[in-house]
Amino acid sequence: MYVLYTILASLVSFFILKWLKKRRYCTDLKRLDGKTALITGGSSGVGKETAVALATRGARVVIACRDAEKAEKAVREIRLRGRSLNVAHMELDLANMASVRDFCERFLQKEKRLDVLVNNAGEEEEEEEEEDVVAYPMPSVLDWTDDGFSMCFGVNHLGHFLLTNTLLPRLKECTPSRVVTLTCSNYKYQKLDFQDLNYNLLPFFTYSRSKLANIYFTQELARIGEAKGVTAYAVHPGFVQSGWTCHYSFLFRMLMQVVMWMFFVPCELGAQTVVYCAVSEAAAKHNGGYFVDCRPATLRPFARDSGVARKLWEASERLVKLV
Template sequence: MFGVLVLLASFVFLLVLAAPYIRKALSKGVCTSTVQLPGKVVIVTGANTGIGKETAKDLAQRGARVYIACRDLQKGELAASEIRAKTGNQQVLVRKLDLADTKSIRTFAEAFLAEEKQLHILINNAGVMMCPYSKTADGFEMHIGVNHLGHFLLTHLLLDRLKESAPSRVINLSSLAFHLGRIHFYNLHGEKFYNRGLAYCHSKLANVLFTQELARRLKGTGVTTYSVHPGTVNSELFRHSTCMKLLLKLFSSFSKTPQEGAQTSLYCALTEGLEPLSGKHFSECSPAWISSRGRNMTTARRLWDVSCNLLGIQQD
């Protein structure tokens, strides 16, 4: 028994020593684009913290006019002040956007369209994870409401401006968790059964399906779109799960920093010549495999129609 404990302790010790090298090997994706963005306009949702903040900082460093769209204006202003100080770019602006309330989304979009005549990059970064069962202001289950429907509506409202500014891009943050997701149209809002972990997976699958259907509909417009898996990142996304926070703390050496997690979003937003891959899913700055559920275009089209119906969007 003592020998087993010694072996286990030795293994753990070696694992801890090797952790930085393992993380480096797993986090191989780095955006190496040297593209500069003077005169370009960008929106990053949820950019007051984590991956979104690092994404906004990088884009500001390249000279873009960056809108931090977030629910908490105080946190947004703190993030914007930090980004301005670090990049020297004073065109980092904060606007209120609550993706759990369609009125807030419409108000944000209306104000943005009145303020800006162009939009070159929209990064749908914000999200919630493993929330206790709750609903948005419009009665949508929180995960599908914020992670999918909120960004679906925002993208719809800004789509004409994106087309007018083409070439332009839409980046949707998904997750490797989408492989465990299903779109239960008969239980979209979790009223028949609910598991908060799976609810997150379902919403991430919706992001992948939305990206593919959006790409199909935007073909030939000059607007391209990509879904992204950022990796396991130490961020506030895990705030609703004590278990996940504990695991992340225990295995923090293996998780990515927010800056590392932002790399694939930046890759899809900036890399030249990526247009033929519109609709694809990316991980570690490379196209990633999509499971059969994520490639089901019948489901993708039905999800689009259901989303439009729920949001009161008139289709052409």
């Protein structure tokens, strides 16, 4: 009898897990021949899978990464899996505004088109594991960028803010063009504090605030870009089996492997909503929208406040010295 119960329980759990992990694929088969897509952090996780998908559709794909060796390896894989030789990498460190400016200068010189910009690179707050020391997932001291911004806010929001603004003229030349920015459903757990945009205390909150900033950024960009033919979308890719745990302690990694296997989706599926927003005509009807699972999703009311979005845009312009 116990054997029967065990088999039944296993079957039920299997189908519940399968249902929980069920995700939609982008069914729009639009090709991107002759178009150029730039993907930040395209050397791993959701970014790399997005690069494969866009290369498969015929786009020239440029991945912008901070680690040249890792990027070179990723380019080889993207070429192979995307069946395209039209893939390249360029060096970019979003934690350093000088690097962002330098990258944009090189990109604008080299690349004549920019049709799709995917602001994917993401910094999780983390603690490096030191040799012979057990590292715990909750860091006591959080990192800062070279310019003195909190790592999450600096990379996830400000780096992409400066990048997008500097590349905007090229996006405007290639209309209709799109900017897809990766956010996270965790946005809902925090609000922005304009007295302390550089909040850097609890990792989870720091990350959530940066992802809320990605949503406001998308809304304001959509408003500014609409008349010029540049549209913007914010995407929560779902919880994805990417390599974000790699900097954590062995114990935490092992625990997360089990959790990820059970509840998280493969990176290829995580990339589907990004691809959907990059190509689909249906998505284009929701300029400034927030997307989950290849369809528009509803944001909490505080995250739809256009006044806050504009205020963040203006504050960001000052912080990255665009004005």
